[in-house]
Amino acid sequence: MGIVPAAYEFQMDGEPVACEEFGHGHINSTYKITTDTGHEYVLQKINKYVFHNPVQLMANANAVTSFIREREADPRAAIHFIPTRNDDGSFCHRDSDGEFWRMYDYVGGFCVDQPETDEDFYQSAVAFGRFQHLLADFPADTLYETIPNFHNTVDRYRQLEESIRQDLEHRVKRARQEIAFALDRKEKACSLQRMRESGELPLRVTHNDTKLNNVLLDRNTRKALCVLDLDTVMPGLSVYDFGDSIRFGAATAAEDAKDPSTMKLDLHLFEVYTRGFLSTATSLTDKEVAMLPLGAYIMTMECGIRFLKDFLDGDLYFKTAYRDHNLVRCRTQLALAADMEIKWEDMQRIVAEVAHELRG
Ligand code: GN1
Ligand code: MG
Numbered sequence: 001m002g003i004v005p006a007a008y009e010f011q012m013d014g015e016p017v018a019c020e021e022f023g024h025g026h027i028n029s030t031y032k033i034t035t036d037t038g039h040e041y042v043l044q045k046i047n048k049y050v051f052h053n054p055v056q057l058m059a060n061a062n063a064v065t066s067f068i069r070e071r072e073a074d075p076r077a078a079i080h081f082i083p084t085r086n087d088d089g090s091f092c093h094r095d096s097d098g099e100f101w102r103m104y105d106y107v108g109g110f111c112v113d114q115p116e117t118d119e120d121f122y123q124s125a126v127a128f129g130r131f132q133h134l135l136a137d138f139p140a141d142t143l144y145e146t147i148p149n150f151h152n153t154v155d156r157y158r159q160l161e162e163s164i165r166q167d168l169e170h171r172v173k174r175a176r177q178e179i180a181f182a183l184d185r186k187e188k189a190c191s192l193q194r195m196r197e198s199g200e201l202p203l204r205v206t207h208n209d210t211k212l213n214n215v216l217l218d219r220n221t222r223k224a225l226c227v228l229d230l231d232t233v234m235p236g237l238s239v240y241d242f243g244d245s246i247r248f249g250a251a252t253a254a255e256d257a258k259d260p261s262t263m264k265l266d267l268h269l270f271e272v273y274t275r276g277f278l279s280t281a282t283s284l285t286d287k288e289v290a291m292l293p294l295g296a297y298i299m300t301m302e303c304g305i306r307f308l309k310d311f312l313d314g315d316l317y318f319k320t321a322y323r324d325h326n327l328v329r330c331r332t333q334l335a336l337a338a339d340m341e342i343k344w345e346d347m348q349r350i351v352a353e354v355a356h357e358l359r360g
Pocket of ligand 1: 209232255303
């Protein structure tokens with residue numbers, strides 16, 4: 001189905017008069033639709049190869065955004081999805097080709113891929129912390145687990161061990177050091193999952209893609225408006241979201257830097273993010289706050305073992321640009337985890353100091 005016919009399936013204000021490609025996402029196709037009454041909408045075709053259940057995905061996204069919009073006066077505090085013309089309350093249209101579409105209000109603002117200053121990174125922390133806080137009373141267990149066991153590190157290890165045992169691509173011999181490093185740390189890496197199962201850490205709504213470029217900034221003030229890309233919203237632990245931001249954003253090198261010795265944790269950026277996150281995520285328990293460094297460490301280890309497993313399997317999950325791309329990524333992530341081990345006490349001290357200052 002064409003783009004404009006798909007747009008007609010939603011309850012827009014006015015008739016579409018312009019349609020342009022929009023954004024630069026790698027997963028979904030995105031368009032901006034303008035109508036004759038001057039309204040602007042974002043129309044997206046959901047990538048069905050990545051997301052197998054767009055209906056559940058949209059149910060999650062709509063449930064959390066509706067919840068936020070009921071509590072926040074600023075209409076830009078959460079995306080506003082537009083219902084379809086079906087009048088069945090659905091927010092997702094399936095066209096005759098089996099493609100799924102959704103639409104939301106365009107509210108302006110902009111996103112950045114790289115922070116221009118520390119303040120941009122701080123604003124992303126404010127946004128993801130606020131997301132936690134605004135959803136603190138949301139019944140997280142009512143959300144669909146759209147990617148089951150996504151951060152179940154126990155299960156990630158099980159899968160890694162299975163791939164090592166099968167060694168389908170005969171690559172185990174080339175990753176002996178990385179395998180040993182990962183297996184040596186299994187117990188620590190699985191500790192958050194145990195705390196989730198025992199209830200020591202509360203089940204929360206998690207975003208699961210807490211990168212800077214998923215935060216919408218105000219054009220004038222450059223302050224965070226809301227978080228975007230709710231495709232991986234699921235029940236989980238607050239420290240997953242914190243941890244993944246640190247893994248990606250407080251690192252001194254790219255995720256796939258070829259020289260792993262360039263990959264370190266930037267303690268200054270770690271503090272910047274901690275400060276922003278704790279300034280808004282005020283509903284976290286003391287235990288959750290204490291586990292923030294562990295969240296950063298485990299998200300990094302987990303990502304490393306996911307790349308490792310995919311390398312052993314012959315690069316089936318992550319897109320790769322060259323033969324050893326997943327092994328390079330794995331080494332770089334494990335180097336970051338190793339550096340966190342060296343800086344462990346500093347990480348603990350920073351979290352304790354910032355928490356003391358902001359929470360008393
Ligand atoms: C994938 O596609 P992207 O970059 O948003 C992955 C994350 C990994 C990340 C590592 C659904 O995210 O979990 O941390 O790659 N997303 C999924 O680069 O598997
Ligand atoms: Mg993503």
